[in-house]
Amino acid sequence: MDYEPQKLEARWRDRWAEAGRYEADPDGEAEPTFITVPYPYPSGGMHIGHCRTYTVPDVYARYRRLQGDEVLFPIAWHVTGTPIIGAVERLKKGEEDQLSVLRDTYNVPEDTLEDLETPMGFARYFIENHYKSGMKQLGLSIDWRREFTTNDDRYSKFITWQYETLKERGLLEKGLHPVKFCTDEENPVTTHDLLEGEEAEFQEYTLVKFEADIDGERGARSASDGSSGDEPRDVIAPMATLRPETVRGVTNAYAHPDGEYVRATVDDETWIVSSAAVEKLRLQEREIEIDEELTGADLIGETVTNPITGDEVVILPATFVDTDNATGVVMSVPAHSPDDYLALQEAKADDERMREYGIDPADVADIEPIPILDIEGYGDVPAKTAVEDAGIESSDDPDLEDVTADLYQAEFHQGIMHDDYGEFAGMTVENVREEFRAHYQDEGAFDEMYEFTEDVVCRCGGDVEVAKQDTWFLRYNDAEWKRKAHQVLDGIDTIPENTRDQYDHTIDWLNEWPCIRNYGLGTRLPWDEDFVIEPLSDSTIYMSYYTVAHRLDEIPPEDLDPDFFDALFYGEDAVDDPDERALELREEWNHWYPVDWRCSGNDLINNHLTFFQFHHGELFDESEWPQGITIMGMGLLEGEAMSSSKGHVVLPSKAIDEYGADTVRFFLLNSAEPWQDYDWRDDLVGSTRDQLERFWSRAQAVIDYDIEEMVEITLEAEGEETTDVAIDEDARPDLEHVDRWLLSKLQGTIREATEAMDGFETRTASQAIFYSFEEHLKWYRRRADLDREGAQWTLREVLRTRLRLLAPFVPFMANELHEELTGEPAEDADWPEPAPEFEDETVERRERLVESVTDDIHDIVDVTGTDPDTVRVYVAADWKRDVFETVRETGTDVGAVMGQVMEDPELREKGDAVNDLVQDLVELVRERDDDELAAMADVDEQAVYADAEAFLESEFDATVEVYDESDPDAVDPDGKADSAVPFRPAIHLE
RNA sequence: GCGAGGGUAGCCAAGCCUGGAAACGGCGGCGGACUUAAGAUCCGCUCCCGUAGGGGUCCAGGGGUUCAAAUCCCCUCCCUCGCACCA
Secondary structure, eight states: OOOOHHHHHHHHHHHHHHHTTTOOOOOSSSOEEEEEOOOOOOSSOOOHHHHHHHHHHHHHHHHHHHTTOEEEOOOOBOOOBSHHHHHHHHHHTTOHHHHHIIIIISOOOGGGGGGGGSHHHHHHHHIIIIIIHHHHHTTOOOOGGGOOBTTSHHHHHHHHHHHHHHHHTTOEEEEEEEEEEETTTTEEOOGGGEEEOTTOOEEEEEEEEEEEOOOSSTTHHHHHHOOOTTSOOOEEEEEEESOGGGGGGOOEEEEOTTOEEEEEEETTEEEEEEHHHHHHHHHTTOOEEEEEEEEHHHHTTOEEEOTTTOOEEEEEEOTTOOTTSTTSEEEEOTTTOHHHHHHHHHHHTOHHHHHHTTOOHHHHHTOOOOOOEEOTTSOSSHHHHHHHHTTOOSTTOTTHHHHHHHHHHHHHHHOEEOGGGGGGTTSBHHHHHHHHHHHHHHHTSEEEEEEESSOOEETTSOBEEEEEEEEEEEETTOHHHHHHHHHHHHTOEEESGGGHHHHHHHHHHOOEEEOEESSOBSOEETTEEEEEEOTTTSSSSTHHHHTTHHHHTTSOGGGOOHHHHHHHHHOGGGSSSOOHHHHHHHHHHHHHOSOSEEEEEGGGTTTHHHHHHHHHHHHSOGGGSOOEEEEEOOEEETTEEOBTTTTBOOOHHHHHHHHOHHHHHHHHHHSSOTTSOEEEOHHHHHHHHHHHHHHHHHHHHHHTOSOHHHHHHHHHHHHTTOSOGGGOGGGSOOOOHHHHHHHHHHHHHHHHHHHHHHTTOHHHHHIIIIIIHHHHHHHHHHHSOTTSHHHHHHHHHHHHHHHHHHTTTSHHHHHHHHHHHHSSOGGGSOOOOOOGGGOOHHHHHHHHHHHHHHHHHHHHHHHHTOOOSEEEEEEOOHHHHHHHHHHHHHOSOHHHHHHHHHTSHHHHHHTHHHHHHHHHHHHHHHTSOHHHHHHHHTOOHHHHHHHTHHHHHHHHTSEEEEEETTOTTOOOTTSOGGGOBTTBOEEEEO
16 A cells, blocks of 8 residues: 555544544543643744644653543634734735735635735734645644633633633733834834834933023023022023943033934923933923024023032033933033043143133033042043044044943943942942942933834834823732742743743743733723733633533523632632522533643743743642643744745645644654754655555564464453453564564664653654654664564554554554554554563673674775675683673672683783783773673573574675684684684684 | 853754763765656765774863763853843
């Protein structure tokens, strides 16, 4: 029978669907195992990069089923938030990129595009036509009865319960939060909505509130009312800085001479800021009203008072000031900022210009840098040193940016604050900046303002700014909650183990998390319908929802009030009048929970997977806390990241049509461990397909062996409750040494595969079962006479076992072949157990000797380029064997062994020969453990080589003679025999 | 910068936790068998030297521990990912 995966896979899919094979219901007997994977987000189709995420848990699910567990593996669909809405909007606008993705990448038929113009229509299309069909094609053993979307009424009731509960427990808090805000659409926007600046980060500027006395009529002030400069300075010039601790080093300020500025009432104060800053401040929840338009020239030459030191400094003109960034007024710290240092030098050198703005050049000349911290290797005035060492003379120098970055870096980590910083003196910037800032913010000397690190532009073309918005936070910074999360983590198996640190770190690092958005699909915030709970926040405990999802469908959504879920999750005592239906469902929830394994992506460690731990810790009892998390690496396509927008993807349907689902699965599971990145390469997938096909045809040959009678015995034997035919000796023909060798290897393979599967090491497991074992078979086919009944029985037994081991990986092929072989699919059988009867270290040692003597002869043939007619093998003499025993007993100390050996007068006579031998044997013993040595000691070498004579003769097409080194009749023309060493016979070719 | 993970032969990649064989596999390459031929399949070889199973040099670079280091420790260089309100 030829290997036709498409046909045979279709057959099995139908069988599984008809029988409802993977629908899991509690039956009370078997051990329940509950495996989940993040529900897919159908904002586009599924591609091959998604496939492994779902295949790995499927393999584990199938493995546990063979182990006798009852396994629940469900799936649902995450549609919360804006991505789907965004995709629909782009489609409706007819954006070319979006149309191309839909038409060309995901093959959406032209007449179907219309159905995609509503968010749920869009989601439904991809759910049905891509995810669901793809998952079924892949043969995922999902219980399809339990699917739902996060936009369903009943799911929303569940989320409502969750958030009501968290609010009652004080874990939600209202506050202000910076968001990206499109000034055209007057709406918050997500990263998906951006044209430019996707990388932009929020930057929190400190505003140092210098006091001034400025209005539009320069100099008019003193003329009009005759007052002097001693008037109370009631205008604030907020200087924006990222290094608030440098405030004591300010020598002057800068404004742009041609910039547009305003004097405005900000909250209750009067501020001088750039015109561009007005709208920004307004978005950041400031009450702001413009009193007067000014120009930079109005500011320049004025003095301002440092709120910390009380020093008066002058505002100088500088064209490098960006009025579009922050407040448009900056303070100058020439001792620590290379830019400021150079600007000051340039100002000093340009008397003409200073006079133009009414500044006395002598005042400028008097300005000297004021150092505020010490840093090793940078002298008294670090900026000066940095600039001079780099040979920079002008602020246009391209190296200036690097020099500045280096100095800032060094000062941040190593800069020690001067004594006049009082309580902050003597510490590094790194350790004082936050505290220093908070201190003066409390005192009212500092304020704050957000800016982006780069320009951000919305897809609509509008300018995006930072806005502060009312929001609700999840209080992940709550110490008690963090403690619980750590406890949850302590009980979790993390795969791979080295991710544990990352979770721990994330738990500590998480701060308040804004959990709502202004728009999007999903559940409305129960007490404020204007907001919707965002996707990472509505997906923290939904695994519990799976346990009852299909049964909730029978209950009207309006009955699913918080009391219902309290009764479901906390039991009948939790509410006054528990709903009977909830209590019934509670049994199933109790049956499946906790989640045994959550199989997720490494990119979710920082958020989802840690949220998952926080919420389980808070909402459920310790007995319901998750047991394990595995994370998965990314998929590459031909060495590059996949991208649906670039069309650089392979669709599962296409791959499956071309190679078959088993090949796709096997490649995904075998090319790397789940947590490692893998690379989908067409040529490698093709060769995987070839390997499976080869396996198939070899299996067919074994199935075709004419040993009918034995099969009957087998079945009969099973009828009599013999657990395994393999140990029913009456049912099997005589076995030779090589057969036992292969069977021993088989047991080792079972052990290795089982251990690997328990740790989700799909690569190690499938390598052992498939590729490594093929190597053994290769040797076996060389070594064994396959016409013997014993060999055929062995190959059958090997196939039967391997098919069961392979069933989780390539379920279609393995079930088909197993059924052909035994009459029942592999999935109806058990995961194999190693049979102690066939595990035999001595048998393996013996075979190892044959392999190494074969290799050695090959080596000699190759090196000499000869084609021997006669091969002579000399086994080491008994006395050498005695020395080996002595080494075993005495240990690997050469001196001690020699002492022992030399007591024997016969050996003493042999002199150097003994010495060399001891050296060799000490080495040999040192490299092996006791069991191995014991097995070696049991081997009768002479018999091993004599047994292998026929094999060696056919291998080398020569006569093979085996002698004992000490045999006086041994033929030894070149005197090779005495170089024999135990386990390393001497060889002579002729 | 902070946190995590890496650097192994032409390429991909195992081994590292638990030190002990020039280092599993695969791809590619070379040679051979089968075949009318191609493909598939099978068997060798694929760091350097070698007409006797040997020798030499190797696992980013440099030190160290050890009888013994790809593996343990220290330092340096390089790469990837995350650093949030985005699913």
